[in-house]
Amino acid sequence: MTTDLQKGISADRHVLGNGTVVISKEARTVPAVTIHVGVRAGSIYDSNALLGLSHLTSRVLDRGTREKSSEQIAEALDERGVSLSVGANRHVMSVNCTCLAEDFEAMLELVGEILMQPAFPEEEIVKRKGEVANAIRQDEDSPAAMAMLTLFGMLYPQQHPYGRPAKGTLESVARIGRSDLVEFHDARFAPAATTVIIVGDVDRQRAVAAGERVFGGWRKSVAGDVTLARVPSDRPRQERVIPMMNKAQADIAYGFTTIVRSDPRYYAYTLMNNALGQYGIGGRLGDSIRERQGMAYYVFSSFDANVVEGPLVVRAGVNPSNVDRAVKSIDEEMTRLTKEGLTPEELADCKQYLIGSIPRLLETNGAIATFLQTAEFFGLGLDHDVRLPALLDAVTLDDVNAAARHTLDTTRASLVVAGPYQK
């Protein structure tokens, strides 16, 4: 628990002999433990022919090991009330497990077994492929999902791994066979690609000893990493409409590519995004589109710098008759921010808010585990939470305004409208 900002999370980091990183943090708020294991096996490693392979692997990974059937795993989890989920983002597949402290050792062993010795039973692959196909069809009926999938394809064109659908397509998922899952696991799951985070009511020595016992004997090498193409940000404005006339509301997704996570301007972008589309109810965008014009229940922006230039995306849900006015308002806010910049008061408010929110955002075991996993992935250091206030505080008005000018150029925006709307 972060009871004081100076001391911070103070997690322990150990690198096992085989390269697996084990990070642990004792937190006694509740008698529970969160185990968060990340492996560099996200959707960027899918081939174009087998889009959705990482996602499907995440769905089948915990459905049988060499030692245990899917049913035995289900019983082991359910009889203790354990919450276990496997998910994959662009870079990392993670196994997330929340259990009572009394079950920690048994669950870490099970998580290890799932990660290191999955059996990928044929029957489970068939079932989970059906579920993924259903989820893809549900996305096709969701304006919000269609707007985002299309926007990412526009921001990251030419089959860039950030622009492809993580779930894959109906065709690509149908093509995936058991040998593909086995090969994917063989290539990507290895000690040097794995970070084990343990947060909760378990003391440090016990956590590290358990990590060593479960993962220390794993011997396996990882395949070469993929190289991601850099993403140009100087593309002319592009707009697309996806008519979904059976719906009541239109979803707008509007975005740009930005910077990489290691870029020193990251904190200026974070503050710029906060002022633009987060502070209060949706920042400046919320003030205009929701509060002053009453056009949308939700409007906000999000900024996600990554290994290559990540996106800054504005989202809004509006009545179809308000689409044009809402897009115009988004454009106006971008132009106002690039031309006039933030006021000193706005920057001070956003700094105070983001710095002040750190203890609240690091209150629960799950939140601390996610924070530590991100810090490890981007190499931010174990003391990142302690350094974060100064990093934010050092940002000047010029830094933020330069970030806005660099990115928020409406002539280079990508825009998707999905819903009961036609041009």
Added chain:
Amino acid sequence: MTSTVLDNGLKVLVQEVHTAPLASVWCWYKVGSKDEVTGLTGVSHWVEHMNFKGTTNIPRDQVKGIIEKFGGSWNGYTWIDQTTYMETASTAGLDRMLFIEAERMANCLYDPDDCESERTVIISELQGSENDPDTLLEQDVIAAAYKVHPYRHPTIGWLSDLRTMSRDDLYQYYRRNYIPNNATVVVVGDVETEDVLRRVDKQFGSIPPGGAPRRVNVVEPEQLGERRVEVSREGTTAYLKLAYHAPAVGDADFFPMLVLDAILTGAKGINLWSSFRTPPPQRSARLYRALVERRLASSVGAGLLPTEHPFLYLVSATAMDGVGLQDVEAAATEALNEVASQGISERELTKAKNQLRARLVFENDSVTNIGHQLGYFETVASLDLYRDAPGRIAGVTASEVNQAARKYLRSDRRTVGWFTPSGGDAE
């Protein structure tokens, strides 16, 4: 935990939790969509929105920033029994949080232009949720399951009411219900109880009590025969819902029914604010095995929510592409009939209790979540019930669960809903 009542009738609950330099303040009102009359559905929720738009002592343009200065988050929600507002921020912001809630109780502005502007925001909220066919179906199933009880209205309201309601309707409703003797203030966090009580009294003590708000005493007549609802719209996926009349939280059957739900679809817990955001342990649950493992549905879930009056036990399934809804329904009702006719095993009982014990721990992992639970139970039932919940769950017997299954999972007391995508093949 300290519980006290001010002279004006305001209930105050304080719990010290010294794990982080944070405080969470919740202010609860015993008013929700069940308290609405025809023509004014959605008024509770709209009033909630208006109560973020400035007060006599907090100008409209200064609402934003008060809590943010303390790194805090703020929010509110309305449901069938209750309306609530919350702030969680650094402890230094405690006075400001209490000030905002006192202002909200007594001095909101209801500027006519703001009311109009919010009308379209709320209609946008309604239309956004109706983009989801599952939500559309749920709304119709709930409306069909009740003939007279106001639980039949969606909390967001019916569109025609949202179009016609006036500023005066909103304001009168606000004035009638936002009074100290209809509210509970909860403070949880790195605070000292005596200090909190002094501060609460300073902020709220001078707000005069109001006349006792009208209480709903409608009793839904017993359902005599299955009801069926079909919703159809263009789409890609078919959805099934089965709604059974369920016990209220204060009913002796509630906890046996909660255990039954864990056996059928995995334990969720009893925290509306946090529990339903993480998937339940459900892979060995009966309905999961009957539907998902047999490839009839891509997902199945159910909810038994703690409510003041008898609400619904609502089972939802997403049909697998190419599987007819009648097959999903047949498999689901077979599993439900089986538990009603043959009962549960001791092993299932133990597993369900273990799951609920764990969920009760997980759902109280922050000052915000603890604050929610104290206020929620005080508002819809009683604090005693909340304190007793772990013991009540531990004490549930197999025969109580079997009795609940027989009593509630009856085919002649259920409402069945189908969402059939038009242009698709759901048969």
